[in-house]
Amino acid sequence: MASMTTPRLPFLPARTRSAVAATSSSSPSSPLPRRSIKCSSSTNANSAPLPSTSRQPRAPVADGVGSADLNGLRAPPIPVADSPLPAYRDPHGLPRPLTSADLMESSGEGLKVAYQGFPGAYSEAAAKKAYPNCQTVPCEHFDTAFQAVQNWIVDRAVLPLENTLGGSIHRNYDLLLRHELHIVGEVRLAVRHCLLANRGVKIGNLRNVISHPQALAQCEHTLTELGIEHRQAVDDTAGAAKLVAEQMLQDTGAVASSLAAELYGLDILAENIQDEKVNVTRFMMLAREPIIPRVDKPFKTSIVFPLEDWKPAQLLKALAVFALRDINLTKIESRPHKKRPFRVADDTFSTPVKYFNYLFYVDLEASMADPKTRKALGNLEEFAPFVRVLGSYPTDVSEV
Numbered sequence: 001m002a003s004m005t006t007p008r009l010p011f012l013p014a015r016t017r018s019a020v021a022a023t024s025s026s027s028p029s030s031p032l033p034r035r036s037i038k039c040s041s042s043t044n045a046n047s048a049p050l051p052s053t054s055r056q057p058r059a060p061v062a063d064g065v066g067s068a069d070l071n072g073l074r075a076p077p078i079p080v081a082d083s084p085l086p087a088y089r090d091p092h093g094l095p096r097p098l099t100s101a102d103l104m105e106s107s108g109e110g111l112k113v114a115y116q117g118f119p120g121a122y123s124e125a126a127a128k129k130a131y132p133n134c135q136t137v138p139c140e141h142f143d144t145a146f147q148a149v150q151n152w153i154v155d156r157a158v159l160p161l162e163n164t165l166g167g168s169i170h171r172n173y174d175l176l177l178r179h180e181l182h183i184v185g186e187v188r189l190a191v192r193h194c195l196l197a198n199r200g201v202k203i204g205n206l207r208n209v210i211s212h213p214q215a216l217a218q219c220e221h222t223l224t225e226l227g228i229e230h231r232q233a234v235d236d237t238a239g240a241a242k243l244v245a246e247q248m249l250q251d252t253g254a255v256a257s258s259l260a261a262e263l264y265g266l267d268i269l270a271e272n273i274q275d276e277k278v279n280v281t282r283f284m285m286l287a288r289e290p291i292i293p294r295v296d297k298p299f300k301t302s303i304v305f306p307l308e309d310w311k312p313a314q315l316l317k318a319l320a321v322f323a324l325r326d327i328n329l330t331k332i333e334s335r336p337h338k339k340r341p342f343r344v345a346d347d348t349f350s351t352p353v354k355y356f357n358y359l360f361y362v363d364l365e366a367s368m369a370d371p372k373t374r375k376a377l378g379n380l381e382e383f384a385p386f387v388r389v390l391g392s393y394p395t396d397v398s399e400v
């Protein structure tokens with residue numbers, strides 16, 4: 001595959017304070033030339049997920065896995081006449097040059113996309129929704145998927161962040177900080193759970209049900225109503241279906257997708273068993289490089305920051321940098337600050353008081369291409385020891 005020119009990016013999110021400064025027109029340079037590595041795809045139910053230990057050494061190879069990204073995608077250019085014109089202007093008010101990324105189509109053709117679980121997992125469906133023509137690559141754990149992108153084994157990862165019934169998938173928030181990847185998109189998926197069992201098994205025969213902990217939580221009440229008391233958590237829904245089938249369990253069912261029933265030869269005993277009809281999971285699309293932020297369509301920007309100098313209303317003041325500029329927040333999540341787990345309260349009392357310390361993950365309804373977003377983040381740095389931009393990416397506006 002011929003290598004293509006890396007596009008000029010007007011914005012390159014970074015780990016620290018430079019995140020805001022980096023919105024100039026510097027070109028990102030890849031740490032290493034890109035390369036293609038053959039790996040398993042999940043075209044059939046026997047594809048085993050990549051184990052956590054699967055690491056490939058980084059090696060400089062001239063040929064590459066894509067070069068220029070738009071919405072986390074790499075694809076052959078389409079004719080200029082069909083491509084959208086760049087819609088926004090640079091910080092000097094001048095038109096932004098057309099980049100090769102603007103010329104790309106977004107089907108995911110030729111992309112390898114990692115997800116957590118076995119074939120038939122909802123995460124695989126999300127990867128296919130995000131990149132319809134991609135080759136999906138099952139991974140054993142969330143961090144395997146992060147590593148697979150970071151080590152150039154795959155091009156992208158699609159991983160869950162939150163669910164309307166079960167809430168946040170905290171592990172992935174923590175992993176975002178431990179890796180250098182960028183959020184290049186989001187995708188929401190309607191999750192419709194089924195109760196699966198081996199042929200001939202009836203609901204009345206079931207003593208146990210196994211599934212992913214989120215899936216069990218999403219079906220908690222329905223499973224109780226069906227009279228199934230014992231639950232056991234496994235790594236993913238499709239893995240649960242596979243286990244029930246392979247071990248020919250007669251008293252254990254699985255909560256999984258109808259696709260998993262088909263792939264592993266199980267019967268569907270009940271459909272749509274989640275506790276609320278609407279059950280949607282939001283997934284993030286991850287890549288090694290950021291995308292070019294835009295202002296001609298809805299964008300989100302995800303950031304993470306800790307606070308220092310805990311004065312009264314410090315968090316309120318930090319978040320006011322967005323309110324002052326009419327920037328909406330769509331989500332806020334606090335996670336333990338593992339490196340600095342405690343903060344010591346001011347010495348009002350003779351004994352110093354230690355409180356837990358947090359990192360705040362915030363999603364903004366804003367694009368990094370908008371100067372007011374960059375100003376707000378500059379302002380936030382007055383309160384935060386660091387601000388990291390995790391990604392600026394198009395909002396998923398599809399129907400779910």
Ligand SMILES: O=C(O)C(=O)C[C@]1(C(=O)O)C=C[C@@H](O)C=C1
Nearest residue numbers: 121122123160212214236237281
């Ligand atoms: O086990 C799966 O099928 C997954 O894709 C994982 C997962 C999750 O992590 O939340 C994804 C979507 C559903 O909300 C349930 C489980």
